[in-house]
Amino acid sequence: MSQLTRRQQEIYAYLRDHADDFDHPPTHDELCRALGLASRGSLHKHVQALISAGLVEPMARGQRGIRLAASPVEPEAGIPFLGRIAAGRPIEAVPQPEYMQVPDELLGSKPCYVLQVCGDSMIEDGILDGDRVVIEQCDRADNGDIVVALVDGEAATLKRIEQTPGQVILHPANASMTAQRYLPDQVQIQGVLKGLLRKYP
Amino acid sequence: MSQLTRRQQEIYAYLRDHADDFDHPPTHDELCRALGLASRGSLHKHVQALISAGLVEPMARGQRGIRLAASPVEPEAGIPFLGRIAAGRPIEAVPQPEYMQVPDELLGSKPCYVLQVCGDSMIEDGILDGDRVVIEQCDRADNGDIVVALVDGEAATLKRIEQTPGQVILHPANASMTAQRYLPDQVQIQGVLKGLLRKYP
DNA sequence: ACACAAAGAGAACCAAGGGAGAACATAGCA
DNA sequence: TGCTATGTTCTCCCTTGGTTCTCTTTGTGT
Structure with a gap:
């Protein structure tokens, strides 16, 4: 913290x-x-x-x-697991957040939370369906960061961001999808990706 | 010092x-x-x-x-980080193991350790250069598991394993590499992949 | 006696923390 | 419509704290 x-x-x-x-x-x-x-x-x-x-x-x-x-934030309680994020849908929140133990190295300096990724939109960056991502709460990001972005106030998505004065481009990492372009006003950054956890059966 | x-x-x-x-x-x-x-x-x-x-x-x-x-971190509180693993070289051990805090869900029932992945041989399975993998100590695996395998007693590698009565095949997840075939005696399983941790800057 | 290392004083420099105050924005109210 | 209370943003400035010097003192071994 x-x-x-x-x-x-x-x-x-x-x-x-x-x-x-x-x-x-x-x-x-x-x-x-x-x-x-x-x-x-x-x-x-x-x-x-x-x-x-x-x-x-x-x-x-x-x-x-x-x-x-x-x-x-209770240090001993861990990081809240808030729900699942899929490209283009609102975050599907779990009714009551569970708290996960997350290595300190994966945390940022600001409060963090964990989401489970749903879908393959970032697969070429090594983010697979079902992975859990650690997100640092933050309302701005550098170009090239992977962010949780809220589009038009409702659709949340995990993408690599590119910000230019006139538009914001959200790049998936999946050859079968195309980058989405928006006006800066349409896109609200909700956090930046700091870490990833994957469980193998 | x-x-x-x-x-x-x-x-x-x-x-x-x-x-x-x-x-x-x-x-x-x-x-x-x-x-x-x-x-x-x-x-x-x-x-x-x-x-x-x-x-x-x-x-x-x-x-x-x-x-x-x-x-x-005290040994009982974490998982030992033993070193780096690159396809085809012995595990490069760190002089004195550090202990990492790892979420319980990524652990198996047997003792575990952490290695840092070196190289892109498993990139298509979403395991990138620099990722840390949680390995459960184990001397056998099911087909399709990703394992740490010691070949000819010296070269350690992280690959997906396929075992047939007559041979053992180690499959990389990288189109530019080819599967390696060995006699069962040449390959010793040192653990199976249970979890993955990645840190974004 | 001499050389040398350890230890301390103090000055100077620069970056970050912290505060004052003005100016502006917005809500509530008469 | 103004007035007031409050939140926000900004600039300017001083203070605090870490760093880097140089110089002096003291203790120790040869």
């Missing part, structure tokens, strides 16, 4: 320990006063770091107040 | 014994104060010596705080 800086740890500890002192989730201003900060902007930077570490709930549109993430 | 000087041993002992006193890894300045030093530069020299002795984690880019090198 990513290393929090000292200040970030202090702020998280404060939120955790004083959650009950507030009858509503504290705003940036209130937190600033409590922590002795004079600038909302400074606090905001730290809160963003806590969000990307998965310790604080991301701000929903129009949401007020900073609240802790419902289920802080 | 070179012998530690007396002061270096003292500093290492201090780090080891007081690791729990700090909620963050101590900085050079903090350590200086704790050790009665007035200069970061002096301490830095000692810490560098400890790093090159492998007792302290090397500083990653931008990392802050001095932390002890992670103690290797």
Whole structure:
């Protein structure tokens, strides 16, 4: 898991320990006063770091107040197995996530989850039907990364990404399929591939 | 590695014994104060010596705080990583096995070990150069299993096996290679493939 | 006495952490 | 429609911490 800086740890500890002192989730201003900060902007930077570490709930549109993430990541619990991903269908979620033990080396610095691959669209990159992939939550990627991308808000797919100013191309690794081109607005990156696990019978 | 000087041993002992006193890894300045030093530069020299002795984690880019090198995973907690296997060469053993954390699901019922694959001979089965494979120790296999086979007592290779009464065929999964045929006596099975781990950068 | 290694002080440099504050965006409200 | 509270983004700046020097002191072996 990513290393929090000292200040970030202090702020998280404060939120955790004083959650009950507030009858509503504290705003940036209130937190600033409590922590002795004079600038909302400074606090905001730290809160963003806590969000990307998965310790604080991301701000929903129009949401007020900073609240802790419902289920802080338990190191001992492992990585959540969320469901299956097939090219072009929404992620098929398992009703209640199981937690898997995954080698640390396969994890990124941000929170991660595991999906099971369904289909052969990445077979030429050695990703087979039934493999489990470790995905690091992330909303941007470098060209050439393999990503979980949500297209038009509903169809999730695992593909190699190529981003140009005008369009986003999702490349399968399967000669019988063709690359898909979209407008940047249509494609939302949900994570990048960090590791792969395969079980042989 | 070179012998530690007396002061270096003292500093290492201090780090080891007081690791729990700090909620963050101590900085050079903090350590200086704790050790009665007035200069970061002096301490830095000692810490560098400890790093090159492998007792302290090397500083990653931008990392802050001095932390002890992670103690290797205890044998009972992981699977030994024994070395690299390339088609047709003996297994290249690492001098001293590291132990890796491997998901239980990838293990068999018998003792297992991990090898790193070297080469593309199984690429069409989705086993790429650099992948790590989990091998269950075993001296026999079913036809179609992928096995670690020792040929003529020296050349180890990872291939799909086909056993007939008169001969043993080792099939690569690479169109540019051909299957190898041997007498049953020439081939000794050293384990069967149970799992695969791949790390993406 | 001399050479040498270990150890420390301190200065200088650079990158990352952290904070201040302005400016902007958006929601809720009078 | 403005006003206020709040979240967001930005730039500027200072501080902190790791690194690299040089110089000095001290202890030890020949």
